[in-house]
Amino acid sequence: MIKIKFGTDGWRAIIADDFTLENVKRVAYATAIWLKDNFENPSAVVGCDPRFAGPMFADATTCVLASQGIKVFRAENLFVSTPMISLGTVRKEASAGIIITASHNPPAYNGYKIKAHYGGPATPDDIEKVEAQIPDTIDLQLKTVADYVTEGTVEYVNLEDMYVEHAENSFDIPAIRDSGLQWAYDAMYGAGQNVMRRLFPDITFLHADYNPGFDGQAPEPIQRNLQEFEQLIKLSEGEIASGLVTDGDADRIGLYDADGNFVDSHHILLLLINYMYKVKGERGEVYSTFSCTSKIQKLCDAYGLNNTVTKIGFKYICDLIVNSGKPFMVGGEESGGIAVNGHIPERDGVWIGLMIWEFMATSGRTLKELVQEIYDVVGKFAVERYDLHVTEEKKQAIISSCKGGQYNTFGNLKVERTEDLDGFKFFFEDGSWVMIRPSGTEPVLRVYAEAPTTAESFKILDTVKAELLK
16 A cells, blocks of 8 residues: 655645545545544535546545544535635634645646645644554445435535635725726636636636646646747737636636736736735735745835745745734745735635736736836846756755855856755845755756846856756
8 A cells, every 4th residue: 555645735646546536535534533633523624626536536535524523514616726625614614624636737646635724734744643644544434425414414515605705805806897908817727717707707718618637738827838828818919908827726826918928926926015015005024935036025125024035835934824923915935826915824826816907907007017116126037947857866966066065156157145945046246046956756956047137047047057967
C-alpha cells in the first residue's frame, strides 16, 4: 500500500494510479480521526471541482466522514471552487472544509485539500496529524449518501448561492455591469464558470463548459496556456476592456488588459494596494512571498504601510492573516494566489478579479492607466522566470554554491547583496535581482529575475543560466 504524503497544498496523485477510491477513503478516515480528536461535535464541508470522477470521490469522502459520526455539509452543486468550500466552512461554522481538487495540475491528476475552520489552508501541523492517522488498509461498511441524509448526518448545502450572495453584498456589481465596458472571462473549464455566469451573464466567456478533462490542458492561468484567450482579446481591438482567468479550482488568477497584455500577480498585488489604500481608505498589513517584486516594498514605503515578506507558499500568508493579531489589507504570492481584507483568508481568483474590475469601473480608467499610476510611484518593472530542468546532482551542486557564497558575479552582473529567506536572491547595482530556488519535488531549479523591462529580465535570466550550467 502506498504511503500518502500531502504536499504544499493538499495531496495530489494520478487518477486510477495512486488517486483511487480506496486511497481517498484512507485519507478521509484519517481526517475523521483528526476531527474527532480536535473538535467537539466535529463537522466538515465537502465538495469537488469539475475534475474527472470528482463527485464519486467527494461522495466517498462524505460517506467515510459520516460513518465516523462527523456531520457533513455536502455541496449540492455538481462542482464548486476551493474558495466556495472555504467560505462555506466559515458560514456553516464547520470544523474543516474538504475539496476534491488537484488545482492547476494536469487533467490526469486529482487531489484532496483540507481547509481549516477559519476558511483558509490547514496548518502544516494539522496536516501532519492527518497523515499520521492514515491506515495502511481500510475496510468500512458504508451506507449511501442518501442513507446518511435520511439519518441527518449529511446535509446538502448550496455553496454557489452562498458565494454569489457574498459577492453581490461585497462589490458594486451594478457598476461593473453598467460601466459600458466589455469584459471577458476564461474559466479554463474550471470551477469559477457558474458563479461568473450568474454575476455577469452578458460578458464574453471562453472554456466555460463542463469538461472534466480540461480539453487535455493543465488549467493553470499562466500566459503560455492562454494563447486562445489572448488572441480573442487582441482581435477585439480594444473592445474588451479586461480579461479575467481562473484555474481549475478558481483560487488563482490571470489577467489581461485591453491590448491583450498579460498582467501578472506582481502587478495585481500593487493594483490592489493602490485601490484599497487610496480609493477605499483601508489600512493594514501587506504580506508578500519571497519571490514577489521588490516594488511592493517600495509602494508600501510610499504609503506608510508595513510589508512582511514570507517564505513561498500561501500557507505562510494565511498564518499571518489569522494569527498576527494585526489588521490585514492584502497578501499574495507570485503564482497567482491572492487574498484581501473583507473576505476569507484564502486565495480567490474570482474575488480578486472582481476587485480589479470594480476599480476600473468606478474610476473610469483603463487597466493600462491604473498600472501606469503604479509605475509613476515605483518605476516600471518586469519579473520573469525560467524553470531549469537539471539533474538532482547538478541542482544540489548549484544550491551548495549559493549557500557557500560562491556567486559574487553572474557574467558582467556584480552582486551587491544576498537574501536567503527561501531560496537565494542576489541583488545587483541597479536594484535588479535574480532569485534561485530549488523545487522540492522534482529536479528543477526555478530562476526568477526582476528588471525595468521584460527584455532586461530575460537578459539577466540568460546570463545567470549560462553561469549556473557551466
